[in-house]
Amino acid sequence: MQRYATNKLTDLTIRALGTAGRYADGGGLYLQVQPGGSKTFVFLRQSGGRRQLAGLGAYPAVSLAAARGKAALIREAEADGRLKLLMATGTGFASACAGLTAGEVTVAGATDGESPCERVPTFRDFAQEWMERNLIQLSNEKARAQWHSTLKAYAEPISAKRLDEIETSDILKCLKPIWTAKPETARRVQQRIERILSAADVLGHRAGRNPAQWKGHLDQVLPVMRHLRQHHSAMTYAALPAYMECLAGRQTMASLCLQFIILTAARSGEARGASWDEVDLARCVWTLPAERMKARRTHHVPLSEDALAILKTLDPGPNRGKAFVFQSPTRAMQLSEAALRKLMTQTGAGEFTIHGFRSAFRDWAGNATEFPRDLAEEALAHRLGAVEAAYRREQAVERRRVMMQAWAAFARQGN
Secondary structure, eight states: OOOOOOOOHHHHHHHHHSSSSEEEEEETTEEEEEETTTTEEEEEEETTEEEEEEEEEEESSSSSSHHHHHHHHHHHHHHHHHHHHHHTTTOOOOHHHHHHTTTTTTOTTTTOOOOOOSOBBBBBHHHHHHHHHHHHHHHOOOHHHHHHHHHHHHHHHHHTTTTGGOOOOHHHHHHHHHHHHHHHHHHHHHHHHHHHHHHHTTTSSOOSSOOTTTTTTTTGOOOOOOOOOOOOOOOOOOHHHHHHHHHHHSSSHHHHHHHHHHHHTOOOHHHHTTTTEEEEETTTEEEEGGGTTSSSOOOOEEHHHHHHHHHHOOGGGGOOOOBBBBBOOOSSBBBHHHHHHHHHHTTOTTSSSSHHHHHHHHHHHHOOOOOHHHHHHHHHHHHOOHHHHOOOSSSOOHHHHHHHHHHHHHHHHHH
16 A cells, blocks of 8 residues: 655644645545635546545544545545546546445534535535635726626526536536627636636645546537627717707716816716826826726826816815715715716617717727827727837826817817
């Protein structure tokens, strides 16, 4: 029998462990520490180039001594061929290990008929925990919400399954109904499931090929769909002056915010989330910090006279602080996107998107003016090509100020 270096862990060291990861006791036995602090014993082996894992129970319900006894039983069964025989009947590695150990080593706290491997979390529970930890990197609240909504709507076939039970056929049940009907959504669902199952593999909840893997796996059974570029429905810049006049007749917070979005060519979330400490009324510049920008770099917006007039209308004076510029009329928080959408519907622009006003600005700059392309792209806070960006050490705020003043004059008068 192969000799193993075992008994590397002690109860003292286990209690002290707080960092997520997998800690070896030796002979295939590991303690798995989750990000939330929970601890589980697992048995891990390599077979045919693939990693196989079986849960042995949660600590301290399963003691270190009991976990070592379970690991020893598995090693003995592997050495004398019993494990191989069990798996030859179609039983998976985790189930075979549970069968070997359940009757010979008592798992404290387990109910009758409950095997240790049943403590592997379901996809739903693990995905929820993973998203709460990892989606903080997304600055856009809407993007975070889309992760939750798409998985709730389209990952239902695997939602209640344990992570180690999910197979390729289960992933196909999620994707096939929407693969051709909703190709963009389907690819996002596939990518999100793949990423979550990859995290489950790293944390020891499953082993083997990721069933949601695209390259070299799902791409062999699902048709490669051509990327469908979707454009935001935009009001033409020719129609904008009349619409701005309509908005000016409504002195509401939503109307002022939407006018400001149009005049600055800003994204909805950037404008609605604007706080007074970002605004320099003396220099006529609105500075958005990198963490609020899609491109993750600070963006300086030169304010036209019209945009500045809107801010002065709302200026609370010395008590500005970090309060939102465009506050909800009913709550001490930023104005909602729903309020802007409602306003657009009421003013006959319901068919267009808020983001489409940025397209109107870009079309105006490219078709009706001689302003350089890169200046318009800077105004939109778009990423420039590597070569182009290398030559632009500044954001040309003053040059853009001239352009934004011209855009405001056009939006107000149509010339």
